[in-house]
């Protein structure tokens with residue numbers, strides 16, 4: 001059976017619920033990648049048993065009927081599997097690493113979170129004021145391109161401005177993405193430092209009750225110059241045209257944009273396009289608008305009648321459409337819970353799979369594997385003499401997670417350990 005056949009409606013797995021207790025049981029018994037998950041969360045820690053980072057990590061589980069249990073923990077992959085197969089959680093959230101085993105949270109004085117990954121949650125429902133194809137929980141390949149914009153900008157800033165290396169991106173199972181930054185320096189950030197990083201990324205303000213807007217000031221931070229270089233081509237490809245969000249493809253839409261220009265200029269262009277708007281493409285319109293932008297002297301009086309468009313207008317336009325919109329609350333506290341990679345989304349049945357940030361634009365959230373599809377694939381290959389995982393299309397996600405994220409991080413741990421040993425040897429003089 002090819003992937004094409006699986007995509008056909010009416011294929012064995014496509015009808016029926018994509019998530020139910022039986023499918024979940026199968027998934028936890030035969031497919032969830034416990035080993036990889038625990039290797040990750042152990043962070044190479046030496047301390048055995050309950051002292052390890054893995055053992056001090058909180059998991060919170062949402063069971064059937066929304067029963068919610070916090071402070072779950074375990075010391076190895078086998079115990080994790082026992083917990084999951086016993087509890088059958090519909091949702092798995094990852095919390096912080098605490099100063100002791102989370103199970104003991106009531107009996108330990110001064111129980112507190114000690115570390116956790118720096119995480120970001122980006123949700124397409126926060127783009128409802130700019131996307132025209134879908135709203136709310138609905139997602140398609142077209143509006144997914146806002147995630148492309150977000151991933152590209154976050155990746156460049158996290159790697160180049162902050163120097164982080166061990167970053168994994170996870171599809172959230174429904175309408176967005178999660179980013180886990182796992183470098184030791186990231187895991188040890190204080191809440192204040194997390195807030196500062198979130199502020200660094202706060203370019204689009206406003207919330208669901210307010211119009212989203214972007215207000216910049218000159219000179220632009222180099223990080224924003226770089227973001228513009230990354231975003232403007234995506235804005236052209238996915239936002240302005242008819243095949244994208246259509247911002248410059250119909251008079252109704254471009255009128256809204258022209259209102260953001262200085263009044264007189266906006267009015268003139270509006271009149272001009274009213275007559276000749278169909279003669280130019282969205283790209284030509286955008287080029288024309290950009291061409292009007294001129295840099296302003298800092299103290300040029302605002303009182304003067306505006307006869308030109310400030311340079312910042314084009315940045316504000318691109319950013320208010322495309323700059324990442326992060327959920328601040330998820331990132332700013334060590335103690336915040338976030339859905340675990342490889343959990344399944346109870347509404348869609350889709351597995352929260354890792355994906356390659358470099359290929360985010362071709363990632364298709366509407367074809368991510370569901371629990372029912374996995375069950376079907378297991379069934380199709382029931383006689384094959386291979387690991388259960390390798391019978392399914394989850395295999396490439398798990399292999400990607402190992403190859404692109406886990407193994408490079410483990411190699412870095414190995415290097416750090418050797419450096420420490422050499423340093424200790426040098427101090428003692430026994431080279």
Ligand SMILES: [Zn+2]
Pocket residue numbers: 131133134138139140141142143144
């Ligand atoms: Zn859409």
